[in-house]
Amino acid sequence: MIKIVLDCLGGDGGTAATAGGALLALDRDPDLSLVLVGDEPEIKSVLSARPGIARRTETVHAPDVITGDDKPTDAIRLKKDSSLIKSISLLRSDDSLAGLVSTGATGAIVACATLRLGRVRGIRRPAFCPILPNMKGGIVGICDSGANMEVTPEMLLQYAVMGSMYLETVFGIDSPRAALLNVGTEEEKGDDLHREAFALLRSCPYVNFTGNMEGRELLSGRYDLAVCDGFSGNVMIKTVEGTALQLMKKIKKDIYSRGIYKFGALFMKRMFAEEKEFMNYQNYGGSVMLGIEKTVVKGHGSGDASAVARCIEQAYTMEKNAYAPKLAEVIEKIEAGAVTG
């Protein structure tokens, strides 16, 4: 039985989305059990719809919420009864709990997980690795997308290792093609940080390093993993989302500007609906915080029940495939190589 904690508050959809997602996930994975933390009466009311699978749940009452308006460090100190703090405390104190899924405020999750949970042995800093669809029907991971702003070449190497192993473990991508996000593809591009990271990546046997990449190639399907510092990774992923959204909005507006376009679009309704679905990032799961001993998955705040279920499944798969212990092993080998080699 794999047991995961679900923070039921903090997302836009409230308990309906989170506890609803719990039911979907429990339905799918018979050896999954969940601890739901939040507004207990509300949680129980949602779970009562499926008493059979609800037997594999426990609930913990923690009705307070940390929002995006709270300063993360203050929130950790002051909101001890919040669902997130209680979830993290449970995870920390109970060895039988494998991971956490939360749709709450990113800053608080990062701060809490970094400060209160242990890192995988040898990992310098945890990193986020969200997933986007690419134009060839596959996916691309971005590691780090915002957990750390200031990095070293060694941290970028670890991001590449963590991200590659994640894509293998959860998405079954064999030997993921990793590239270093840079301002050009040539080896000598960028600043010292990137040139040093390039050298480390090239000589690492645990990364299928394909060289530098530019932001314009992110969705092309040429790479499985973009390795980057949290600042530019965050800029890149938000720029993708914004550009896609704005462009589809513009096309929609333009369609409505002339009768003949509106007429033509009648025949393409299904296609446009599919494009929208294609770009709905919720379909690609949450953003996993890699490098933490216990899996932490940050779901989108606007996620519905099926998006939450997908996040639970990510945490479940990582535990089932022993992501953290395997990562510790590889990191140990790399560190040993760096010392002896």
Added chain:
Amino acid sequence: MIKIVLDCLGGDGGTAATAGGALLALDRDPDLSLVLVGDEPEIKSVLSARPGIARRTETVHAPDVITGDDKPTDAIRLKKDSSLIKSISLLRSDDSLAGLVSTGATGAIVACATLRLGRVRGIRRPAFCPILPNMKGGIVGICDSGANMEVTPEMLLQYAVMGSMYLETVFGIDSPRAALLNVGTEEEKGDDLHREAFALLRSCPYVNFTGNMEGRELLSGRYDLAVCDGFSGNVMIKTVEGTALQLMKKIKKDIYSRGIYKFGALFMKRMFAEEKEFMNYQNYGGSVMLGIEKTVVKGHGSGDASAVARCIEQAYTMEKNAYAPKLAEVIEKIEAGAVTG
């Protein structure tokens, strides 16, 4: 008469595009004259089509080209007969020359301009400021998009001043809304660099600072100028280009996947052509290197004659509206304020 140097080699379209662009620009601005540097016989052959306006041109023979494959610093030393090096030498030695337009290799242009041309008094580092269309029918500038990778808070402040004055001078945008590219909109977001830059920007009377912005808002029309370090600015602009291109490619492919979509698209041909034109960055001019005493405009390598003409016009407008001396004045006032205030 405003006299500008045109580097005729280095772009994909060769002399036909550059000298062709020269003719278009000369036709539009009667008090413009040009020095065309490159393959003299080729240039003369293009110019011979319009002997009347070609009277306002001079030509300089420099048939060698610096390509993207040349290492910029080596190229400067070794390719003394290249059109770019000759152009820069002319600009440096002749006070009557106001600026340079080149569609050549970016790295070489940056290196050459930075090393050989004087900076505007008080400016720490020059910056690129390309222009993108926004979804409200306006434009947005990005400063810096890749001239410098490592910045200080003071440099980010200067980028904001340079970019704002550029949008006012060339595009007539009154008091441009400038925002600092960051990982979130809240004041305390990002690293120390961004928090310090935020404080400087907020207290500067020469910038209409509206706070932090995320990459997802770049095209929304809420901001006129994104202020950023060259690394993340470069990542952002290339990600916009890549996402827009990949998405339109996907839509096109999807249209061809079913007969009914193809039929519907027949009525929307003009709309799709307009979307394509809207996203054609060549329509928005070249990327100006701000902070150099003489204007340097980098045109897209794939630019045709009308794109080159637009770049020439940008250099012409900056000179006509005395961009550089006005910038020097403002920078002086800011530095004085920083010392006395």
